[in-house]
Amino acid sequence: MREKGKLRRAVAVHLRAIRTLHQVSPRFFPIQTASGLFNAIAPYVTVFFSARILRELATLRREDVLWKWVIAGVACVGLVSLLGAVLKRRYETLLSDLWGRKEILFVRKMFALDFAELDKQENHDLREQIRENENWASWGLMKVAYVYGDFVGGVIGLLSGVALTVSLFTSPVPETAGRLTVLNNPVFILLLAAIMAAVSALAGKLLAASEKCWGDTAQEATLGNRLFGHFGFIGLYKERAADIRMYEQQNLVSAYWDKNSSFGADGPIGRLARGKMGVYAGLGVCVTTLITGSVYVFTCLKAWGGAFDVGSITQYVGAASAMIANIFSLTGLVGTLETNTGFLDQTFAFLDIPNAMYEGSLTTEKRSDRQYDIEFRDVSFKYPGSDVWALRHVNLKFKVGRRLAIVGENGSGKTTFIKLLCRLYDPQEGQILLNGIDIRKYRYDDYMALFSVVFQDFRLISQPLGANVAGRMTYDRERARRALEDAGFGERLGTLDRGLDTMLYKDLSEDGVDVSGGEAQKIAIARALYKDAPFIILDEPTAALDPIAEAEIYGKFDEIAGDKTAIYISHRLSSCKFCDEIAVFHQGRIVQQGSHDALVADESGKYHELWTAQAQYYINEPSTP
Numbered sequence: 039m040r041e042k043g044k045l046r047r048a049v050a051v052h053l054r055a056i057r058t059l060h061q062v063s064p065r066f067f068p069i070q071t072a073s074g075l076f077n078a079i080a081p082y083v084t085v086f087f088s089a090r091i092l093r094e095l096a097t098l099r100r101e102d103v104l105w106k107w108v109i110a111g112v113a114c115v116g117l118v119s120l121l122g123a124v125l126k127r128r129y130e131t132l133l134s135d136l137w138g139r140k141e142i143l144f145v146r147k148m149f150a151l152d153f154a155e156l157d158k159q160e161n162h163d164l165r166e167q168i169r170e171n172e173n174w175a176s177w178g179l180m181k182v183a184y185v186y187g188d189f190v191g192g193v194i195g196l197l198s199g200v201a202l203t204v205s206l207f208t209s210p211v212p213e214t215a216g217r218l219t220v221l222n223n224p225v226f227i228l229l230l231a232a233i234m235a236a237v238s239a240l241a242g243k244l245l246a247a248s249e250k251c252w253g254d255t256a257q258e259a260t261l262g263n264r265l266f267g268h269f270g271f272i273g274l275y276k277e278r279a280a281d282i283r284m285y286e287q288q289n290l291v292s293a294y295w296d297k298n299s300s301f302g303a304d305g306p307i308g309r310l311a312r313g314k315m316g317v318y319a320g321l322g323v324c325v326t327t328l329i330t331g332s333v334y335v336f337t338c339l340k341a342w343g344g345a346f347d348v349g350s351i352t353q354y355v356g357a358a359s360a361m362i363a364n365i366f367s368l369t370g371l372v373g374t375l376e377t378n379t380g381f382l383d384q385t386f387a388f389l390d391i392p393n394a395m396y397e398g399s400l401t402t403e404k405r406s407d408r409q410y411d412i413e414f415r416d417v418s419f420k421y422p423g424s425d426v427w428a429l430r431h432v433n434l435k436f437k438v439g440r441r442l443a444i445v446g447e448n449g450s451g452k453t454t455f456i457k458l459l460c461r462l463y464d465p466q467e468g469q470i471l472l473n474g475i476d477i478r479k480y481r482y483d484d485y486m487a488l489f490s491v492v493f494q495d496f497r498l499i500s501q502p503l504g505a506n507v508a509g510r511m512t513y514d515r516e517r518a519r520r521a522l523e524d525a526g527f528g529e530r531l532g533t534l535d536r537g538l539d540t541m542l543y544k545d546l547s548e549d550g551v552d553v554s555g556g557e558a559q560k561i562a563i564a565r566a567l568y569k570d571a572p573f574i575i576l577d578e579p580t581a582a583l584d585p586i587a588e589a590e591i592y593g594k595f596d597e598i599a600g601d602k603t604a605i606y607i608s609h610r611l612s613s614c615k616f617c618d619e620i621a622v623f624h625q626g627r628i629v630q631q632g633s634h635d636a637l638v639a640d641e642s643g644k645y646h647e648l649w650t651a652q653a654q655y656y657i658n659e660p661s662t663p
């Protein structure tokens with residue numbers, strides 16, 4: 039009963055997987071079905087015609103009849119084989135294509151996930167496990183494609199086999215055959231057919247038990263794959279080459295090569311293959327061979343008794359062996375199906391991660407006067423899975439068109455503040471208000487359109503420069519050029535032969551250009567300007583910039599931000615001192631707020647402490663202490 043429930047669930051999960059794959063590759067299953075059909079019946083077509091030709095040869099030997107069978111046989115076998123081959127090719131192409139297409143499901147999910155979910159390590163681990171199991175033995179969605187093919191082939195093969203074998207049991211041995219007439223006894227025939235089916239199924243069970251061992255090795259194998267993926271290609275990475283030579287890291291790597299036992303002949307998988315898994319599979323084949331032998335004996339005895347001629351022997355033996363092989367593989371498939379269910383559960387656990395963030399329905403009216411004001415009202419926030427408050431009781435109001443600086447030491451909560459402002463996370467306590475309304479009540483995409491952020495760890499894409507700036511392939515070229523000029527990239531743009539069409543990086547084009555950290559920063563700023571959102575936020579530029587360069591970028595940015603509300607984040611105070619208002623973060627709280635002059639005058643404050651500590655960088659600047 040439990041077994042039945044298990045199988046029913048396995049079938050249900052696999053049917054869902056088929057529907058899921060069908061969405062990304064609608065032609066795959068129809069072509070696979072047709073290919074399975076033609077390739078499964080092909081051997082029986084050959085058996086059928088060979089039997090007719092042999093019978094004619096062994097009996098009446100009529101030339102015209104023989105010619106008819108030969109021509110019909112060649113035509114039918116040729117046609118079925120040709121169609122089978124064409125469909126098989128098509129199926130194989132679509133199968134390779136499916137490997138790529140099913141990734142669309144995961145990528146779409148990644149794009150659509152709530153940022154907070156994306157940030158959770160457990161979700162990354164789950165995705166990684168799915169990928170590793172798939173790399174190991176196609177477990178998960180891809181296994182469904184193979185299982186489906188085997189199922190279609192198995193069922194059609196079985197039915198064709200039954201059609202060609204029925205008369206083996208029903209053709210009577212003539213009464214003159216003496217004791218061999220026992221072969222006509224219906225009880226005997228039923229018994230034999232039942233034994234044949236049962237023993238083939240037993241062989242399939244043995245195969246299923248052997249298949250299950252593959253599933254049991256998944257943990258070991260995925261670890262082996264992970265090690266192989268890491269150590270196996272370590273010599274290929276340019277950026278590692280110097281360290282490898284300097285510290286002879288090959289010694290550490292070769293330890294892996296020497297001890298890589300996962301896939302070695304004497305490793306756990308190799309031992310399993312020689313042991314339990316091999317024994318089950320071997321026994322399965324033995325049983326199948328025994329039963330095929332018995333069918334041979336039965337067929338020959340009936341022929342000996344005169345039930346049919348030599349041509350039919352070929353047909354029956356061929357058809358019965360193929361039928362047994364199909365029962366064997368179909369029963370074995372149950373094992374694969376049940377093992378794969380666990381892997382599919384993992385896949386769907388990932389694809390079904392719910393988006394828990396409440397999405398409001400209010401639209402943010404597009405105001406030409408950009409009169410938006412933002413308020414943080416007693417906001418507290420912990421990262422998912424963390425016990426520590428990253429922000430605690432944060433209160434802050436900022437007025438439109440102003441320059442706000444968020445300063446504080448590393449880890450004080452500055453970036454977290456921006457992530458909450460952009461609704462990448464929702465706070466656990468307190469509220470963030472836009473024009474007096476909780477930001478959760480707005481439509482998410484509408485709300486996001488209000489912000490242009492240059493994140494600390496921004497990423498450009500290996501695509502043309504202009505497309506990077508605009509975020510799309512067709513765009514307003516003049517606007518993109520202006521944004522690049524405003525961001526300080528104008529001079530460099532003039533040196534690029536292909537201008538906005540210059541490919542960034544060399545990943546996809548030999549003519550691509552590699553840009554420096556500072557240049558990339560400028561492109562990222564141009565991207566933010568092109569978006570032309572009312573709020574523009576600059577998270578601390580990368581470590582690639584020195585303090586003076588950072589101050590320059592911020593100074594210039596102030597000019598180009600125009601009537602937008604600009605928020606600057608930095609742990610370098612000198613970069614932000616031109617701002618109207620500065621909020622000083624410390625351990626997740628705002629500990630001071632005011633203008634640079636007021637803050638620096640308060641000698642007991644955090645700002646003064648930081649300013650004094652950083653003064654050494656700016657000794658050349660006349661206005662600094």
Ligand code: ADP
Pocket residue numbers: 157421422424428446447448449450451452453454455
């Ligand atoms: P800052 O931008 O001022 O350097 P952050 O806002 O990045 O600081 O970090 C504030 C605190 O939150 C730090 O203690 C940091 O370790 C923690 N933190 C940042 N990101 C995460 C995260 N994704 N998961 C858990 N903790 C985080």
